[in-house]
Amino acid sequence: MKVYFIPGIGADYRIFKHIRLPEGYEARNIHWIPPYKKEPLADYAYRLTQQIDSKEPFVLAGVSLGGIMATEIAKRIPSVCTILISSIPLSTQMPLLYRWIGPLRLDRIVPVSFLKLGAIITHTLTIRQAANRRLMRQIVREGDSVFTRWALRAVLEWRNDTLTKPLFHLHGTHDIVFPIRRTNPTHILPRGGHFFLVTRPEAVNEFLRQVLPPL
Secondary structure, three states, rough: OEEEEEOOOOOOOOOHHOOOOOOOOOOEEEOOOOOOOOOOHHHHHHHHHHHOOOOOOOOEEEEEEEHHHHHHHHHOOOOEEEEEOOOOHHHHHHOOOHHHHHOOOOOHOOOHHHHHHHHHHHHHOOOOHHHHHHHHHHHHHHHHHHHHHHHHHHHHHOOOOOOOOOOOEEOOOOOOOOHHHOOOEEEEOOOOOHHHHHHHHHHHHHHHHHHHHOO
């Protein structure tokens, strides 16, 4: 069975390099496509379904923004299950700060280059392994600025109150992007930050072994 992985904002398929699926499962990567101007997140997610073979059973898995996209896709084409990592399934679980920023449109004032610099600094301070730090810095630098700008606005305007099922959600207790107190994950990773997919892949692989149905 295929598992379609969707990366986070400013990231790509390389963040899943440490993923090891149980026997019988095949990893497939969803790649970002150019967004239309002012395109709602739900509409963009639906266009991503062109990369999915929905004629056979499949699993959706997304990290951060990718988890939000997976949630929206699952509303259109049901999957065997939906897996979220460091993400949220409902817009009401968005941090209050983001909901304040949205109406003020402060995201349009801050240059994307500044956001990228902030991400690089965060990765440098929070990721211990040198190879993983280099990988994340490279991914951030190469990220599409136009997509990043669109994605920030799309997330701030995203509204969803539908909880797709079955859903499995792994979240770290130290996530600063989507604080765990705002969401209700099915699985919790103690001391896990927002980037534990890269820093603690063994925990993610164990989680996948637990929640993916036997074939």
